[in-house]
Amino acid sequence: MNTKEKKTAILLIHCPDRAGIVHSVTGFLSSHGGNILYLDQHTDSDQKVFFMRVEWSLDEFSIPVDEIEERFNESCGLKYEMSYRLYFSDYVPKMAIFVSKLSHCLYDLLARYAAGEWKVKIPLIISNHPDMKSVADMFGIPYYEFAVTKDTRDELAPKMLELLRENEVDFLVLARYMQIVPELLIDAFPNKIINIHHSFLPAFVGAKPYHAAYERGVKLIGATSHYVTPVLDAGPIIGQDIAKISHKNRVEDLVRKGKDLEKIVLSRAVEKHLARKILVYHNKTIIFS
């Protein structure tokens, strides 16, 4: 996406549906010299809610960057009772990775990072085990081990949060992190913690989904990326994919096949998040194209 090469701004908007919203927003942009690069709009006609993502070039846009939000609010936001977020393409978000003992998702994220596939910084990796330190070292990323268990989870949370704050982390990616995220972190990063669950949710919530899938005798396994909320495995779903299996596959085959699903589904979610293409509304995601 070479649009990232020129500086752009992105607005993610939702508001009660009314006539004239698109016209109003595009009028605001074009009247100030903003050339629209992408416009994706969706109306939920059941709930009467309007959703929009618009990205425009700042090259000849006449409003200074630090005044856009205020001016947009005056022109459109207040009038249509909008909830909106404004992003700039030249900001490089900071992403923290949480990992336990499995390396496949971690490698997939770091390989993309090292190849420059994403516009992101990874200032640190956090784990409840020492196992992945060697991988973090290979890629030159600081690794912090917290001896998190069910009992120490809430006690360690403030230290974790402090570390994330110090590193100015914008969002978290749980790359098969096998501990429950403390509420302190969930509250601090609302819709900013991406998890990969190794089943096609809502089937097989919780621990050991491959074992449960094997027991039930399903003919496909899945993986689901979602934002973390206080209810386990119940947050807004970002993406899902599946793979076919057969009676010949044992649990360890499901685990092995599932790894390929997990890493791709997780990385696709990170990509959508970085591209500011996800809007969360009422525990569901709008994924703009």
Added chain:
Amino acid sequence: MNTKEKKTAILLIHCPDRAGIVHSVTGFLSSHGGNILYLDQHTDSDQKVFFMRVEWSLDEFSIPVDEIEERFNESCGLKYEMSYRLYFSDYVPKMAIFVSKLSHCLYDLLARYAAGEWKVKIPLIISNHPDMKSVADMFGIPYYEFAVTKDTRDELAPKMLELLRENEVDFLVLARYMQIVPELLIDAFPNKIINIHHSFLPAFVGAKPYHAAYERGVKLIGATSHYVTPVLDAGPIIGQDIAKISHKNRVEDLVRKGKDLEKIVLSRAVEKHLARKILVYHNKTIIFS
């Protein structure tokens, strides 16, 4: 599969795993002039169970058809404590279709039937509504309406069973039949009632799975074919498939997209059943290739 043109026999076998079973079975067949056309074998090494499907030509097979079962039992069955079933390719099974108000699965089954795609007879269609009678008439198949409701279900079951018996029905296909099957029928047709459920089980068991899928905000919908057991939507799964959906899809879009999944997944299950490629063991299916 032009092997059906010559007369063949098929054995579906399972037994405790021991050394020498394949050798014993193939020895029995080849010593009597049986040329093996397909042999598919699987061992569940966790449960130590051996599964096998073998199909051979009867052209030069020296044992008369009505003695094969006894002779096989003497040679192999007793020795290895086998459970097995013997089928002949020239037998044309009789299939009853159960339907309610939706036509898509019914048309898909009947179109294949009319085109001669399957070696099957459809002596009757049973419904709890009059709506599909016109479709049955188009294809010249007798249509029986039973005013089944929650309250009349068990009362009407003996009449249904009698009708199925009179027509010498071998197995039932529930083509989006929206009533629970009475236990009398389930008992009479064990692993011989194929249902299509409009979700990727075990997610969204029960009624209105598309509404539930919409509410949860999943990114894929599914369909599952399975044999009916007394526990709702919990029988052995035969096949599953999914389709991607997006936030733009409303419940009616899910229903519409789901219909294509349902009819294909159901027909594939019927095809596997007719080809004697499904073996049920402990609420799971072995699907031979």
Added chain:
Amino acid sequence: MNTKEKKTAILLIHCPDRAGIVHSVTGFLSSHGGNILYLDQHTDSDQKVFFMRVEWSLDEFSIPVDEIEERFNESCGLKYEMSYRLYFSDYVPKMAIFVSKLSHCLYDLLARYAAGEWKVKIPLIISNHPDMKSVADMFGIPYYEFAVTKDTRDELAPKMLELLRENEVDFLVLARYMQIVPELLIDAFPNKIINIHHSFLPAFVGAKPYHAAYERGVKLIGATSHYVTPVLDAGPIIGQDIAKISHKNRVEDLVRKGKDLEKIVLSRAVEKHLARKILVYHNKTIIFS
């Protein structure tokens, strides 16, 4: 899509990309009381071309239906050098089906038609063989047989065209029609003849693609829906899908598995066409969502 219940208008637009087009079109609509139901926009930044589909309610739209095109042209069309087409949701298009000897696509189309899944009329079916007459009769649709061969094709074309004209046919669907369409018809129905080709084009152009796929030893087979142009199997692709196959599959297995692909891919293309969601530009399709 219950939007069809209220009367709507749809515009499909493409033009050289410039700033302000969305604003201009939405301004035209909202200034006359048109409530936008769907707006989908795409810019080809390589070719600098702007594409848009917009659908709006005519309930409170102040411009009379027969003046909309002219007024839109004055307000937006001329200014932006637009190519555009205007459709109304209450018009029921007429679709002719061409078929040869295979029934699977025909049944799939007619089953949807009979179930009222699509807003379409099917005034006639044309074939080069008598085989499918019985299917046409079942659904009560006139069936015309033309003894088309390589030699009689161009000679019979004017009669075919006359028949299509008499029936006021809007578009043609080739449901596994095994003859080349004469240029007279292609010229008369530009981007209005939908074909299903039984391969993932551009692989296996021409006759017997399943045989060619088998010979090459591919691990997946496909089906492709496309608009017919004078160059065989080279028209704009509407949709494609694939199924996995294995070394165990013979040519007849590919044919059998392929049928399910073909009918679904073809019907999806017809659905997109009917929903006015396809725009053809430079031998490619823009498929609006």
Added chain:
Amino acid sequence: MNTKEKKTAILLIHCPDRAGIVHSVTGFLSSHGGNILYLDQHTDSDQKVFFMRVEWSLDEFSIPVDEIEERFNESCGLKYEMSYRLYFSDYVPKMAIFVSKLSHCLYDLLARYAAGEWKVKIPLIISNHPDMKSVADMFGIPYYEFAVTKDTRDELAPKMLELLRENEVDFLVLARYMQIVPELLIDAFPNKIINIHHSFLPAFVGAKPYHAAYERGVKLIGATSHYVTPVLDAGPIIGQDIAKISHKNRVEDLVRKGKDLEKIVLSRAVEKHLARKILVYHNKTIIFS
């Protein structure tokens, strides 16, 4: 697959189809105490060729390992005119990776290697560019740069071959290696060079398949793993997969989406090769399950 934990032997067999082959092979094994773990058999009834993969435990097998081949040949091989290969599960094959400038396939292979997912040694990486040396260094694998161009290819081939011989390499994996492999290497490693081509072959043979796919306006892109033969992109296909694309995707989007396909399809092929599950016959592969 915990069967690798105990020492097993694997036979891959093909021969003219005749009655009694399975019985003969299983008889040879069971008469010497060989417990069969997997048996997968396939008969090509068009070509009258029999294919088989059998894996058995060596724990109580009475024939010494270095005599198995000879004894099998005497008992079965000669009688049925078999072509066969014998493998042992405790042998660790040596795999050389060839790479150019793109890292995604390389990382995917090396991440699995580092995680111990495969039973393989990677003694060296060969490239025509210096770019991937840093990745090789991260994983501690020797990296050899050969300045291969169209002109120097054949001249450098003997040196390459010598290096591969010195390292006792068993097979090569081309992880997006952008040079044609010299015939000297192809001859030295028949059906032992695995390539990943970034299209669903036979569509888009040769250079720049994503550009060609974009030009044609296809709705899905693919990747194909295959063994290298002297004819470019025409060797036996091992595996294929596809991803859906839309008109919104530019060439760079196809390239980006394609990378995920390529790496997974390549790694799956390596996995099948390592598991001795691929048999090549007449430019096609039999992939045992």
